[in-house]
Amino acid sequence: MDYDVIVIGGGLVGVSIAWGLSRCGQRVAIVDEGDVANRAARANFGLVWSSSKGLGNAAYSRWSRTSTANWHRLAAELKAETGIDTGFVQSGGFSIRLTPTELQRGIASMAKLAGQPGMDAEGTPPLEYEVLDQAETRRRLPLIGETVAGAIFSPLDGHANPLRLFAGFHKALNQRGVHYFPHRKTAAIHHRAGAFEVAGDGWRLGAGKVVLAAGIGNTALAPMVGLSVPLTPSRGQIIVTERLKPFLGHATGYLRQTDEGSVLIGESKEATIDHQRPRGPITAVLAERALRTFPLLRDARAVRIWAAFRVVTPDGYPIYEQSERFPGAFAFACHSGVTLAANHALVLPRQISAGALSEDLAVFHSRRFHVPAAV
Amino acid sequence: MFRRLSDGKARSVSFTFDGVPTMAREGDSVAAALLAAGHCSTRRTAVSGAARGPYCLMGVCFECLVKIDGRPNRQACMTTVVEGMRVETQDGAAMPGQEE
Amino acid sequence: MIRDIRSAADLAPAYDLVVVGAGPAGLSAAIEASTHGLAVLLADENEAPGGQIYRSVERASDADLARMGPDYAAGRMLIGRFRRADLSYARRATVWNVGPADEETGDGAHALEVGISLGGIARPIAAHRVILATGALERPLPFPGWTMPGVMAAGAAQILMKSSGLVPxxxxxxxxxxxxxxxxxxxxxxxxxxxTAVVDTTPVGNWRLALPHLLSFATSPYALKGLRLLFEVHRRTRVIRGVTALEAVGSGKFGALRVHRGIKSMHIEGDLLLLHQGIAPNLNLTLAAGCDYGWDERLAAFRPAVDGRGASSVAGVSIAGDAAGIVGAVASAHQGELAGLTAARDLNRLDQGAYERRRNQLAQKLARALKGRTFIENRFRPGKSFRVPGDDGTIVCRCEEITAGKLREVAALGVPGPNQMKAFTRCGMGPCQGRLCGLTAVELLAQCRGVAPGEVGYYRLRPPIKPVTLYELAALPHTEAAIVAVAGFVERAADGAQDAKHGSQQ
Structure with a gap:
């Protein structure tokens, strides 16, 4: 056996887990595709955001909140190991609502979310938020547009620099001697005598465990080891501006300024994965809403617009599961790879090393999609 | 660092660079006008603050970014100078919403 | 007579053909297509037609023409024909996107969409055909100090001479x-x-590569012109050869060039340093449009894949002139004519017989114009050590100030290509969008990995290929589906809000 664990996928989910596994003393290899793969990790918005998540699934709210709390440790340890600052700040986040209707909907959905059973658990930071009216929003964000109706603020939320996080993990993995194999698209996974063999065009590697972290590629890989990762087509588009002097210290749900000065404006949710070309009408709506939010950005110039495919399951919540037929094979699929990076790096790897996912992750098993439809 | 060949017959145009009245020829790009007036350093970078100046003069390198009439990050080589234009050194990244 | 498009409001919603670039290829393509009756828009970002080679030639005095030589003066005739042609011309217009028509906002009749920004207003223009004649860029020549003020591209000095009568x-x-x-x-x-000096970095070994093509060159129009030039320059200034490395020094601005020749070095003081090591196709618009491309080892550059008539891999999009591979002004013009002619044929504006006669005639002219180029390309192929800086402190990405050393550091992590390298370092993320670093970054990565640059690939380029303000983007056409995709629902004054069909939970 070449390795203890092979992680399939060198995106953010894959490298977070691989780093954690290496810290657990596992011998790890990552197999990855080439330079122009559908790489959600390079197309991340960079929010570390939990407050508004988990309506209809309290466990997801808790999982997101603990990951945000764990981010402080992740950022510190990655920096200590690599010198790379991930730029994480938990400065609080604003969900800006442009119109009274948007604000009303936001208030209703937060009330519903907060009122769900099972939102609180020991060790999980409680969900805290404030509803801000127009005047209060303006007081806290003086540069906000005059027509903005209000905002929902949560001190839980923040942001990080997703590209430096990604680079930091790769650097740390390299220093730890984890083997990274790009240009290796996985074609087959075999299970023999309690071990796994991962193979592609002209290569094969063996390991005791295998972790599927291949984003939308997981759907095809999962059945090879008795797993299931159903996904829903979802495309997101984002606008990136030139560097600007700092004007916005807080993250907002769809607009943030990176610590390098660029403004990211997101993001669409389109129910398609037919192509990754940016679309004019989406660009127009993104830009128009950004200018209603911060009119001072009128002359800021977009230098890039990109669209990428999201990893979204039919109910929008992650899949974390181990194969019953082939124990040692795990599949993980989620969006929000930045928010969840801390849990993926600090929580999941211990469970994978021990050979069992914890009870509180059972709710994220894909069997929830296999319930026969009512007739 | 640049001089005019004598055979030009275009009219003069006046503009300011960092507040200093400066002469150009009608039809000059802002970058050409600045170089003709002896300015080879026209911005400081947003990353390290290093001095830079016009490099390609054909709109591809973005080294000649300046503030023009209060609007930041304009390509000096792709803008024709006009009478009374206010040109300033681009000092690092633009501050949004600071047009005057 | 051409119609001058002075503002975005003057643009028609659609044209048969949109040509991008007003150099020899673009002008010739537009003229040719218009003579066959196509409704043509030529969009160009400069003040006047001519591209880089014929820049400002309409305003040139007799003395200017004498100084710049007959190849420059030849542009007057072409631009004269352009001015008399029946087509629309948008100067100072930035084309920032070319691609298939949007699935929602497209008119259903035109396959392509061109994003144009003019006078601070952006508009999508529909087209049946697009010809990209976006020309070439000077290849970067990175070495320590090449970013300091007082160091400029050689082409810049030519532009200053042509457009403003300025000389150092x-x-x-x-x-x-x-x-x-x-x-x-x-x-x-x-x-x-x-x-003061011409510091020639041409590798000595190039002669061996070029020699087999000498005969073809000797009988081409380039030969005599080239020899005269070399003779004149050698007679009137110092030419330094056998150069192995360069370094620009100065405090705040360029003051001197250190020239290394093996273990010896010399120090040449000066006020202005002009750099040139050939030109390479300008890839940004062709790649953003989705055209396939490949590595051309002789050019040491990427170029888009085109067939004999200039058709790219994207249906309806052709590429003519230096944008498709370096061919020079005369061949560019013929390639433009061929592309314009083909567009007219594709849109049934001339019959097959007339098309073939004209095509054959143009193909012959093109072949003659291309003669001698192989020799020139081999003879002046820039050396590897000047394409990939050996010194780790040399800035490769001028916008984001990323050094060769930083790139080597991340290359060692096993990055699969320039896009991952870009994500890790920001190399190529600045406003120039990789135009000044792309070739260097790719060749450096290829060198680190021990593979050919073609295997490494280039940046994945996306619109806008030139910065566009948010105000301009915000004014582009909206659709209800797009509002739903971004905001989750469409608000109506009368009946409140209509829910999103695809709004997904978080």
Missing amino acids: SGRTILAGTGPLLYLLASQLLRAGVSV
Whole structure:
């Protein structure tokens, strides 16, 4: 056996887990595709955001909140190991609502979310938020547009620099001697005598465990080891501006300024994965809403617009599961790879090393999609 | 660092660079006008603050970014100078919403 | 007579053909297509037609024409024909996107969409056909100090001479390789400029590669012109050969060039340093449009894949002139004509017989114009050590100030290509969008990995290929589906809000 664990996928989910596994003393290899793969990790918005998540699934709210709390440790340890600052700040986040209707909907959905059973658990930071009216929003964000109706603020939320996080993990993995194999698209996974063999065009590697972290590629890989990762087509588009002097210290749900000065404006949710070309009408709506939010950005110039495919399951919540037929094979699929990076790096790897996912992750098993439809 | 060949017959145009009245020829790009007036350093970078100046003069390198009439990050080589234009050194990244 | 498009409001919603770029290829394509009755829009970002080669030729005095030579003067006739053609011309227009028509906002009749920004207003224009004639860029020549003020591209000096009658007033040093270096040297010398030295970085071994193509070159129009140039420059200034490395020094601005020749080095003081090591196809628009491309080892550059008529891999999009591979002004014009002719044929504006006669005639002219190029390409192929800086402190990405050393550091992590390298370092993320670093970054990565640049690939380019303000983007057409995709629902004054069909939970 070449390795203890092979992680399939060198995106953010894959490298977070691989780093954690290496810290657990596992011998790890990552197999990855080439330079122009559908790489959600390079197309991340960079929010570390939990407050508004988990309506209809309290466990997801808790999982997101603990990951945000764990981010402080992740950022510190990655920096200590690599010198790379991930730029994480938990400065609080604003969900800006442009119109009274948007604000009303936001208030209703937060009330519903907060009122769900099972939102609180020991060790999980409680969900805290404030509803801000127009005047209060303006007081806290003086540069906000005059027509903005209000905002929902949560001190839980923040942001990080997703590209430096990604680079930091790769650097740390390299220093730890984890083997990274790009240009290796996985074609087959075999299970023999309690071990796994991962193979592609002209290569094969063996390991005791295998972790599927291949984003939308997981759907095809999962059945090879008795797993299931159903996904829903979802495309997101984002606008990136030139560097600007700092004007916005807080993250907002769809607009943030990176610590390098660029403004990211997101993001669409389109129910398609037919192509990754940016679309004019989406660009127009993104830009128009950004200018209603911060009119001072009128002359800021977009230098890039990109669209990428999201990893979204039919109910929008992650899949974390181990194969019953082939124990040692795990599949993980989620969006929000930045928010969840801390849990993926600090929580999941211990469970994978021990050979069992914890009870509180059972709710994220894909069997929830296999319930026969009512007739 | 640049001089005019004598055979030009275009009219003069006046503009300011960092507040200093400066002469150009009608039809000059802002970058050409600045170089003709002896300015080879026209911005400081947003990353390290290093001095830079016009490099390609054909709109591809973005080294000649300046503030023009209060609007930041304009390509000096792709803008024709006009009478009374206010040109300033681009000092690092633009501050949004600071047009005057 | 051409119709001048002065503002975005003057643009028609659709054209049969949109040509991008007003150099020899674009002008010729537009003229040819218009003579066959196509409704043509030519969009160009400069003040006047001519591209880089014929820049400002309409305003040139007799003295200017004499100084710049007959190849420059030839542009007058072409631009004269352009001015008399029946087509629309948008100057100072930035084309920032070319691609298939949007699935929602497209008119259903035109397959392509062109994003144009003019006078601070962006508009999508529909087209049946697009010809990209976006020309070439000067290849970067990175070495320590090449970013300091007082160091400029050689092409910049030519542009200043052509458009503003400006020539360097102080001690001027030219460094690099390629025919343009010697052309510029002779033009500057004729204008009375003090050219202190021409520092020629052409690898000595190039002769061996070029020699087999000497005969074809010797019988081409390039031969005599080239020899005259070399003779003139050698007679009037110092030419330094056998150069192994360069370094620009100065405090705050360029002051001197250190020239290394093996273990020896020399120090040449000067006021202005002009760099050139050949030109490479301008890839940004063709790649953003989705055109396939490949590595051309002789050019040491990427170029888009085109067939004999200039058709790219994207249906309806053709590429003509230097944008498709370096061919020079005369061949560019013929390629433009061929592309324009083909567009007219594709849209049934001339019959097959007339098309074939004209095509054959143009193909012959094109073949003649291409003669001698192989020799020139081999003879002046820039050396590897000047394409990939050996010194780790050298800035590769001028916008984001990323050094060769930083790139080597992340290359060692096993990055699969320039896009991952870009994500890790920001190399290529600045406003120039990789135009000044792309080739260097790719060749550096290829060198680190021990593979060919073609295997490494280039940046994945996306619109806008030139910065566009948010205000302009916000004014583009909206659709209800797009509002739903971004905001989750569409608000209506009368009946409240209509829910999103695809709004997904978080």
